[in-house]
Amino acid sequence: MKSLKKTRRIQVIALAALALVVSTALIGYAMRDGINFFRSPAQVLAEPPGPTEVFRIGGLVAEGSLQRGQGETIRFAVTDGGATIPVHYTGVLPDLFEENxxxxxxxxxxxxxxxxxxxxAKHDETYMPKEVVDALKEQGVYKDPNGS
Structure with missing residues (x-):
């Protein structure tokens, strides 16, 4: 009798562990497309990602790089002070999008x-995404809008 109880207990524990592993794998599989890693322009040039990898890039819109009115595609460059990456975008830009x-x-x-x-784009004159601030600080070109 005791052997049967032990066997059942081991079976229940093994089944629970298997269910945990399977559910973790399914959650990871479902989220694989929803995770976008952030990279600065310098990181993109140092280690270029594959052409199918979706990621986020951030920095300042390079001065003099914004080109509008040539078809639907808008062209500009994003910089972190150390590197500059050309960007092509088809769509409507946010109202606050501008150079620098x-x-x-x-x-x-x-x-x-x-x-x-x-x-x-930033939503007021003092906000900038944390990743962009960190990348600009790393390159030594960040200017605190509060003057501190």
Missing amino acids: QGMVGTGKYVNGIFEASEIL
Whole structure:
């Protein structure tokens, strides 16, 4: 009798462990497309991602790089002070998008050009995404808008 109880207990524990492993694997598989890693322009040039990898890039819109009105595609460059990456985006840019302002884009790096599927711009004069601030500080070009 005791042997049967032990066997059942081991079977229940093994089944629970198997269910935990399977559910963790399914959750990871489902989330694989929803995770976008952030990279600065310097990181993209140092270790270029594959053409199918979706990631986020952020920095400042390089001065003099914004080109509008040539078809639907808008061209500009994003910089972190150490490197500059050309960006192509088809769509409507946020109202606050302009040169020398912070931005974060989601997309793919194909043939030396970041093809953005989404562009986010800062939403007021003091906000900049933390990843962009960190990348600019790393390059030594960050200027605190509060003067501190």
